[in-house]
Amino acid sequence: MRIVDSKTKKVLMSKDYNFSFDKETGVFHRWGRTYFEDPQFCPYGPEILDLEISVGDCAGNCPWCYKANSIGNGYHMSLETFKEILDKMPATLTQVALGLTDISANKDLIPILKYSREKGIVPNFTLAGYGLTEEILAEVAPLVGAIAVSVYPHNKELAYETARRFLQAGVKQTNFHLLYYQENKKHVLDVLNDYVEELAPKVNAIVLLALKTKGRAESGFTPMPQDMFNDIVLNCLEREIPIGFDSCSAPKFEKFARSKGYDHLLKFTEPCESALMSSYIDVHGNFYPCSFMEGIGEWTTGISVLDSEDFLTDVWYHPRLVGWRENLLNNCRNCPVFTI
Amino acid sequence: MKIRQGFVSNSSSSSFVCDVSGYEVSGFDLCLWEVGMVQCKNGHTFREEYIIGSTEEAEQTYLANLKKNNPELSHWTDEDLLNDYYIPANNCPVCQFTTVTERDILALVLADKDFTKEQLAEEIKERFGTYEEFNKFIRG
Numbered sequence: 413m414r415i416v417d418s419k420t421k422k423v424l425m426s427k428d429y430n431f432s433f434d435k436e437t438g439v440f441h442r443w444g445r446t447y448f449e450d451p452q453f454c455p456y457g458p459e460i461l462d463l464e465i466s467v468g469d470c471a472g473n474c475p476w477c478y479k480a481n482s483i484g485n486g487y488h489m490s491l492e493t494f495k496e497i498l499d500k501m502p503a504t505l506t507q508v509a510l511g512l513t514d515i516s517a518n519k520d521l522i523p524i525l526k527y528s529r530e531k532g533i534v535p536n537f538t539l540a541g542y543g544l545t546e547e548i549l550a551e552v553a554p555l556v557g558a559i560a561v562s563v564y565p566h567n568k569e570l571a572y573e574t575a576r577r578f579l580q581a582g583v584k585q586t587n588f589h590l591l592y593y594q595e596n597k598k599h600v601l602d603v604l605n606d607y608v609e610e611l612a613p614k615v616n617a618i619v620l621l622a623l624k625t626k627g628r629a630e631s632g633f634t635p636m637p638q639d640m641f642n643d644i645v646l647n648c649l650e651r652e653i654p655i656g657f658d659s660c661s662a663p664k665f666e667k668f669a670r671s672k673g674y675d676h677l678l679k680f681t682e683p684c685e686s687a688l689m690s691s692y693i694d695v696h697g698n699f700y701p702c703s704f705m706e707g708i709g710e711w712t713t714g715i716s717v718l719d720s721e722d723f724l725t726d727v728w729y730h731p732r733l734v735g736w737r738e739n740l741l742n743n744c745r746n747c748p749v750f751t752i
Numbered sequence: 753m754k755i756r757q758g759f760v761s762n763s764s765s766s767s768f769v770c771d772v773s774g775y776e777v778s779g780f781d782l783c784l785w786e787v788g789m790v791q792c793k794n795g796h797t798f799r800e801e802y803i804i805g806s807t808e809e810a811e812q813t814y815l816a817n818l819k820k821n822n823p824e825l826s827h828w829t830d831e832d833l834l835n836d837y838y839i840p841a842n843n844c845p846v847c848q849f850t851t852v853t854e855r856d857i858l859a860l861v862l863a864d865k866d867f868t869k870e871q872l873a874e875e876i877k878e879r880f881g882t883y884e885e886f887n888k889f890i891r892g
Contacts, residue, residue: 438759446799447753460760509760536761558759587761616758656758673883682754 413456415503417532422506429454433506435534438557438585440506442689452741457502457728458691461533462509462703465489465524467695470513471542474564476591478627478704481513488518489695491527493718497697498531500723507557510537511695511703515544515552522548525555536560538589540567541574553581560587560619563612565599572606576613585616587656592644593623594634600644608651618648619656622664624704624750635751642668649674659684660752662745683745687733693717699727701736708749792844796853802845810843 413426422433429451431442440459444451467479469486498508508528512518528535534557541561552559559578563571571588578586588607592600600620606612623635636644641661645668648655657665662683669677686692686701693699694706698714705711710732720726727733739748791797803810815830817840825833841847846856862872880886 438756440756441753443753450754507760534759536759538761558761560761585758585761587758589761619761671884675887679753680755680757682756 417503419532422532424456424504426456429456431459431506433459435506435532435557438507438534452745453688453737454504457504457724458687458689459504459506460509460685460690461501461505461507462511462690462692463489463494463497464511464693464695464703465494465521466511466513466517468513469517470540472513472540472562472564472567474566474628476593476623476629476633478624478629480627486513486517487695488520489524489697491520491523493697494520494524495527497693497717498528498533500717500720501533502723502728505533507534507536510535512537512539514542515539515548522551522555525552529555538562539574540564541570542567544574544577549577549581553578553583556583558585558587558616559583560589561615562589562591563603564591565596568603572612575615579613579615586613588612588615588618589621590618591621591623592636592641593629594636594640595632597636597640597644601647604644604647604651604653607653615654617654617656619658620644620661621658622660622752624660624752626704626708626750638664638667642672646672657681659690660747660750664752684740684747685745686740687728687736688740688745699733701733701740704750790839792839792847793841794844794847796844796846798845798851802851803839804843804845804848804850810839813840813842814838 413424416423416425420435422431422435424431428444428449429442430444431440433440442451442459443449466486466488468481468484469488470477470481471483473482510521510524512521515521518524525535536556536558538560539562561571561575561578575586575588588603590600590603603612604618607614607618623629623633625631625633625635641664645655645665647653659682662681665681666678666683669675669681682689684702686705690702691699692701692703692705694703694714697716697718699717700706700711700714706714715727715730715732717723717727790800790803800807811834815833818833819825845851846853858869861867862869865872867875876886880889
């Protein structure tokens with residue numbers, strides 16, 4: 413296996429698993445022995461890290477928050493811990509998605525972004541827009557690859573304004589994150605209409621995220637049925653609204669694509685890649701297959717990355733993760749826990 | 753191959769972005785050598801391991817042909833000449849039809865029928881009506 417890591421690209425070459433990542437655009441290609449093969453697992457370590465750097469201190473206080481974050485009760489990852497974790501990650505890592513509550517919830521955010529860049533890892537994060545000052549915006553904008561702004565009914569105008577500010581600050585890949593479930597179809601369509609009618613800014617993409625019934629979303633919220641999902645996706649494609657999805661939505665999107673004649677989009681879909689290509693580490697430095705697995709079943713506790721001596725041996729090939737991987741692959745990479 | 757069109761902004765699970773305007777892998781800005789690929793004189797791109805014969809043999813054939821056809825290059829070193837190197841057709845699996853590409857298959861079908869691509873698309877539309885019907889026919 414050989415990795416070429418330059419200022420603008422990271423390329424991994426091996427017999428059965430290859431990728432190329434453009435650090436300036438985020439464009440990523442993965443293939444196997446030939447361009448026509450899709451490897452199901454990266455044996456050399458994760459490509460992506462989802463890293464939680466704060467909990468609590470979240471002004472959004474959303475009724476569906478799977479993390480049950482709320483105002484106050486804050487805890488954040490220190491710069492030192494962040495460095496320790498990033499230093500332990502294998503050279504396969506291309507980018508990190510930081511799990512942040514309010515933008516001011518981690519006082520080390522800027523040094524964290526800077527350190528990530530120093531290591532050649534592109535940092536990205538999501539916010540709702542609360543507490544975004546001009547000073548923070550000016551510091552953050554040149555450091556991130558992408559920003560996502562969560563759009564909920566109770567922060568819609570703030571979200572639009574926040575996205576406008578990031579776009580004006582030069583972050584071309586400013587996205588909207590739009591949670592979808594049966595009860596909020598109207599909100600989803602409202603945001604899509606706002607995009608078309610230019611009431612919302614022309615963001616890079618509207619990323620649709622599937623509801624998982626966890627935390628505060630455990631009761632009163634229903635995953636969106638397939639036909640309702642199909643209507644929304646068709647609505648986007650017919651009106652040329654740029655869309656994206658979380659990998660949890662991939663099986664639903666694949667059903668849509670195969671039944672509606674959009675098979676050519678399948679190469680852009682990636683079903684669950686938890687612990688196959690991606691990784692999640694919580695605010696205390698514990699590894700889980702993804703953020704939704706935290707505290708569930710055999711994942712009531714994670715695998716300590718901070719205590720590991722060698723990430724590949726102690727974490728990536730930990731027996732619990734090997735078992736998880738086997739189960740996920742046997743389940744055709746469908747979520748083994750949540751109904752999506 | 754799987755393609756992601758932008759950075760992963762989702763802190764909960766990784767996301768992908770569809771490009772509704774369509775995306776060509778040929779727009780992929782990457783040096784061929786970086787991914788162990790080579791190109792033949794007719795523009796076919798493939799992994800080095802699929803060269804017919806050895807890489808060395810292909811290089812020698814290329815150099816011999818180049819020098820024979822361009823005597824003015826005789827003072828150039830082999831290393832300099834190889835900077836602009838492409839695989840000769842004799843060593844290319846596509847030129848030798850060891851592998852037939854979908855593009856060549858389409859070109860043959862169009863030439864046999866004396867059709868343009870647009871005319872073929874029109875015929876498909878008339879015969880099948882919907883993509884589902886087309887898929888049913890193709891998959892038998």
